Amino acid sequence: MHLFRDMPIKSKLRLVICLAGVVVLLISSAAFVLNYVIEFRQNMAHELHSLAQVVGSNSASALVFDDRKAAEQCLTALSAKSHVVFACIYNKSGHIFAKYQSGDDSMAWTPPRPREDGYSFDDNHLVMFQRILLDGAQVGTLFIRHDLDEMRLRLKQYGLLVTLILAVTLVIIILLSNALQRVISEPILSLTQTTRDISEARDYSLRAERHGGDEIGELIDRFNDMLEEIQKRDAMLESKVAARTAELSQANEALLRAKESAEGANRAKGEFLANMSHEIRTPMNAILGFAEILTSNITDDQQREYLSGILSSGKTLLKLINDILDLSKIESGRLELSFHEVNPWQVLSEVQQIFQWKVQEKGLEFKIEIDPALPDALLLDGVRLRQILFNLVGNAAKFTHHGYIKLAAHKNITSEDHSTLELIISVEDTGIGIPPDQIEQVFEAFRQQIGQDTTRYGGTGLGLSITRRLVEMMGGEITVKSVVGQGSVFRVLLNDVKVAARRLEPDLPVWPVPESVIFEPALILVVDDVDLNRSLIKGFLNYPGMDIIEAANGAEAVEAARRYQPNLILMDMKMPVMDGTEATHIIKQDQRLKQIPVVVLTAAVSEEDENKVRKAGCDGFLRKPVSKQELYAELAKFLPCNIGGKKGPKRKLAGSQDAAVHTQKSGSPVPKPMTPEAKIRLDGLIQLLETELTDKWRGIHETFIMSRIEDFARQIIMLGTDYDLEPLTAWGNTLLKQAKTFDMEKLPRTIDRFSDLITEITKLKNS
Amino acid sequence: MAMTKNNKRLKWRVAAVIWVLICLAAALTYAVPPVSLESRVKAAFIYNFAKFVEWPEQALPDKDDTIFLCAIEDTDFGQAFDLIEEKIVKGRKVVYQCCPKSSTALDTCHIVYLNSQDPKIIREVLRSFKGRHVLTVGEQEGFVQLGGIINLYSSDNKIRFEINVDAANRAGLKLSSQLLKLAKIYREEPK
Numbered sequence: 001m002h003l004f005r006d007m008p009i010k011s012k013l014r015l016v017i018c019l020a021g022v023v024v025l026l027i028s029s030a031a032f033v034l035n036y037v038i039e040f041r042q043n044m045a046h047e048l049h050s051l052a053q054v055v056g057s058n059s060a061s062a063l064v065f066d067d068r069k070a071a072e073q074c075l076t077a078l079s080a081k082s083h084v085v086f087a088c089i090y091n092k093s094g095h096i097f098a099k100y101q102s103g104d105d106s107m108a109w110t111p112p113r114p115r116e117d118g119y120s121f122d123d124n125h126l127v128m129f130q131r132i133l134l135d136g137a138q139v140g141t142l143f144i145r146h147d148l149d150e151m152r153l154r155l156k157q158y159g160l161l162v163t164l165i166l167a168v169t170l171v172i173i174i175l176l177s178n179a180l181q182r183v184i185s186e187p188i189l190s191l192t193q194t195t196r197d198i199s200e201a202r203d204y205s206l207r208a209e210r211h212g213g214d215e216i217g218e219l220i221d222r223f224n225d226m227l228e229e230i231q232k233r234d235a236m237l238e239s240k241v242a243a244r245t246a247e248l249s250q251a252n253e254a255l256l257r258a259k260e261s262a263e264g265a266n267r268a269k270g271e272f273l274a275n276m277s278h279e280i281r282t283p284m285n286a287i288l289g290f291a292e293i294l295t296s297n298i299t300d301d302q303q304r305e306y307l308s309g310i311l312s313s314g315k316t317l318l319k320l321i322n323d324i325l326d327l328s329k330i331e332s333g334r335l336e337l338s339f340h341e342v343n344p345w346q347v348l349s350e351v352q353q354i355f356q357w358k359v360q361e362k363g364l365e366f367k368i369e370i371d372p373a374l375p376d377a378l379l380l381d382g383v384r385l386r387q388i389l390f391n392l393v394g395n396a397a398k399f400t401h402h403g404y405i406k407l408a409a410h411k412n413i414t415s416e417d418h419s420t421l422e423l424i425i426s427v428e429d430t431g432i433g434i435p436p437d438q439i440e441q442v443f444e445a446f447r448q449q450i451g452q453d454t455t456r457y458g459g460t461g462l463g464l465s466i467t468r469r470l471v472e473m474m475g476g477e478i479t480v481k482s483v484v485g486q487g488s489v490f491r492v493l494l495n496d497v498k499v500a501a502r503r504l505e506p507d508l509p510v511w512p513v514p515e516s517v518i519f520e521p522a523l524i525l526v527v528d529d530v531d532l533n534r535s536l537i538k539g540f541l542n543y544p545g546m547d548i549i550e551a552a553n554g555a556e557a558v559e560a561a562r563r564y565q566p567n568l569i570l571m572d573m574k575m576p577v578m579d580g581t582e583a584t585h586i587i588k589q590d591q592r593l594k595q596i597p598v599v600v601l602t603a604a605v606s607e608e609d610e611n612k613v614r615k616a617g618c619d620g621f622l623r624k625p626v627s628k629q630e631l632y633a634e635l636a637k638f639l640p641c642n643i644g645g646k647k648g649p650k651r652k653l654a655g656s657q658d659a660a661v662h663t664q665k666s667g668s669p670v671p672k673p674m675t676p677e678a679k680i681r682l683d684g685l686i687q688l689l690e691t692e693l694t695d696k697w698r699g700i701h702e703t704f705i706m707s708r709i710e711d712f713a714r715q716i717i718m719l720g721t722d723y724d725l726e727p728l729t730a731w732g733n734t735l736l737k738q739a740k741t742f743d744m745e746k747l748p749r750t751i752d753r754f755s756d757l758i759t760e761i762t763k764l765k766n767s
Numbered sequence: 768m769a770m771t772k773n774n775k776r777l778k779w780r781v782a783a784v785i786w787v788l789i790c791l792a793a794a795l796t797y798a799v800p801p802v803s804l805e806s807r808v809k810a811a812f813i814y815n816f817a818k819f820v821e822w823p824e825q826a827l828p829d830k831d832d833t834i835f836l837c838a839i840e841d842t843d844f845g846q847a848f849d850l851i852e853e854k855i856v857k858g859r860k861v862v863y864q865c866c867p868k869s870s871t872a873l874d875t876c877h878i879v880y881l882n883s884q885d886p887k888i889i890r891e892v893l894r895s896f897k898g899r900h901v902l903t904v905g906e907q908e909g910f911v912q913l914g915g916i917i918n919l920y921s922s923d924n925k926i927r928f929e930i931n932v933d934a935a936n937r938a939g940l941k942l943s944s945q946l947l948k949l950a951k952i953y954r955e956e957p958k
Binding site for chain 2: 070
């Protein structure tokens with residue numbers, strides 16, 4: 001049944017037509033045959049009956065006159081019919097009177113008792129009884145047995161004929177069904193083909209062809225209607241999609257424009273910042289440089305204090321600019337970290353060295369604690385790690401007024417082969433602390449602790465923000481724990497820090513104190529388009545035996561170099577006519593000049609610019625604004641010199657681990673021996689300090705009015721000079737200097753030291 | 768008085784017993800007739816001949832005219848013939864008449880059975896029926912040669928018959944082919 005169900009319609013129709021035809025044919029054939037059989041039998045019986053009548057009437061006289069022979073003779077007439085196999089005549093009393101048997105039927109067969117007139121068919125024979133009448137009275141009975149061989153034969157022939165007709169008809173039916181099924185199957189097949197074409201080509205403009213008005217025709221009409229509908233809908237959808245696409249593309253364009261303008265604005269901002277920083281750095285260079293030069297030239301204390309104020313404010317401004325620049329770089333994603341082998345020991349000791357003096361000055365203890373198993377070569381961005389530590393330690397130093405600052409480094413081995421580790425650096429202080437609700441805020445840009453005395457502590461509020469971003473960029477995290485009044489712990493955790501295979505030589509430069517460097521006589525070419533800058537360098541190099549020649553652009557520089565063969569060239573980058581990059585390139589291509597060291601001085605801030613400059617073939621690199629210390633340190637690399645008795649420039653600089661690990665206590669000035677009368681005088685002084693001056697001190701401590709601090713400081717200086725007490729004079733000078741320069745960083749701590757001063761003087765008296 | 772009554776009664780009783788005895792005797796004589804099988808077969812044959820013979824119209828003008836069967840000088844035949852049931856041929860009654868050879872009753876006969884072996888008597892009787900539509904049946908060799916129509920004879924213990932077709936024709940009788948095919952046919956020599 002499945003077979004039929006999955007057949008193609010053509011075959012189904014053919015099969016149905018054939019089946020119907022065959023069934024009808026078979027039924028009609030059967031009816032025909034049956035009819036034939038019945039008719040044949042009737043005819044046979046009828047024929048036999050006639051014969052029996054003849055034979056019967058012929059044998060009546062023989063019966064009557066008891067003439068057996070005559071009767072048998074009568075029966076012999078039946079031999080004309082070959083299918084009569086047996087016949088007999090019964091007399092009136094029912095006994096066989098005469099009988100006939102066809103020759104081929106030799107079988108013994110007992111005839112039945114005579115019966116009424118009639119015939120019947122048994123399996124193979126027709127038997128008939130016929131009364132023999134004479135003058136209306138029965139004189140005997142005739143019995144005839146007739147075989148059905150003839151009928152069989154006829155039937156056989158007939159069957160053969162029917163089969164033949166059946167076969168021929170079947171062929172005709174098949175041919176006819178083949179032709180007729182088309183009437184139904186063709187429209188369906190064509191519809192099917194159309195649907196297939198449509199679904200394959202997705203072309204809804206195709207239409208099925210209509211063949212007639214029957215149900216299939218109606219189906220095709222409906223199908224076409226549906227196609228029409230789909231086409232309409234498609235068209236509608238397409239127009240909708242087109243409209244939406246147009247809207248979208250418009251929106252996209254608008255977005256793109258917005259994005260471009262935003263990017264443009266961002267670029268402009270970046271460029272603005274870069275330019276601003278360049279533009280600010282250039283004059284700052286001059287300000288700081290000249291201030292530094294003046295410091296060594298001016299002897300008047302008042303002027304020195306002013307100068308110191310200029311320097312301090314300038315440096316603060318520079319730091320602020322750098323911080324803003326860093327933050328904008330980080331935020332615009334332009335800051336890229338560069339990982340190199342870094343010795344953590346060295347970095348930590350550097351940080352300690354740099355802050356040592358400041359911390360000591362505040363009277364704090366600087367502790368350093370490094371895990372002895374910490375490898376001395378890690379893959380880190382050394383510059384940014386230093387920046388992080390400077391910020392954290394700087395903050396700690398700023399907000400701690402007594403106690404200690406502890407810098408610690410530990411590690412956790414995270415990989416089995418010790419190839420990576422977790423580096424934990426913590427900075428602990430005993431400072432003012434951060435309230436719990438503001439812990440998170442300290443990391444936000446331009447946010448400072450609420451209530452933080454801006455006038456007292458200053459700062460931009462960017463340091464911690466930058467620190468956190470940098471730590472995050474390094475794949476680490478920074479956390480802080482703090483208790484107000486007790487101190488804070490900043491913990492930097494760097495994950496997956498790779499351990500460098502190579503052990504590093506500790507050759508990071510530590511700037512020597514300029515005064516300790518003694519250069520041998522040399523000729524230096526200073527190239528800069530800005531007069532002030534050249535003057536600044538000249539001021540820095542105002543040194544016996546050091547000759548300076550100047551050039552205002554790259555072209556002049558190359559010419560001057562050729563003419564004078566200087567020992568070293570200080571080259572600015574941005575210049576008219578020919579810039580520093582090109583000039584450096586030309587000099588380095590020149591066989592006679594290429595050995596001359598070229599130290600580039602640039603205000604460029606981006607790494608891209610820096611790389612460009614370095615590629616030009618320069619030997620050294622200095623970033624504006626440059627300090628005298630930096631300049632000397634750089635020159636010492638290339639010019640013959642003497643540093644603290646050691647020969648330069650091929651020298652290694654100090655900074656060993658052992659030196660770094662030990663902690664140092666902030667020392668106090670060694671007091672001079674006291675005379676007895678001085679000791680007596682001291683009592684009065686101490687009393688004065690503890691009463692009148694302490695009251696005054698409390699006043700300035702609370703109000704922080706600069707003019708009063710200055711008055712207080714002058715009074716102290718006077719007393720110090722009067723009693724010849726160096727600590728008192730020094731403290732007063734410091735206080736005065738810091739008040740005048742608005743050094744808000746140091747001033748509060750200096751003021752706090754007043755009580756220590758009294759204690760110190762008391763000790764002096766008692767010693 | 769009583770005695771006379773009793774005597775009368777006794778007379779009646781004796782008379783009744785005698786009557787019953789007579790009746791019994793009569794019945795006994797009737798029930799067992801002295802008829803031979805041969806006679807009965809002959810009677811049946813002769814009766815059956817009537818069925819195969821057609822008389823001319825003059826002999827039997829009416830449809831229901833009776834066919835008279837006469838046996839000359841044969842008392843047995845009458846008894847044998849009576850044993851035949853339903854003696855009707857083609858709607859006509861067949862009736863037996865017993866008469867002497869010279870009786871006038873013979874004039875009405877349609878079938879005459881002559882049981883005589885004497886050729887003189889045979890010739891005489893046949894002569895008397897000359898020119899009449901009578902089926903003559905004899906039982907003597909030479910009967911047909913003498914001008915008789917059907918002669919009965921014995922063969923293999925069976926009764927057969929011979930027919931003088933010319934005599935039948937002369938008598939104006941039509942004999943059925945059915946009858947003829949069973950008979951031995953005798954034809955007179957042409958004179």
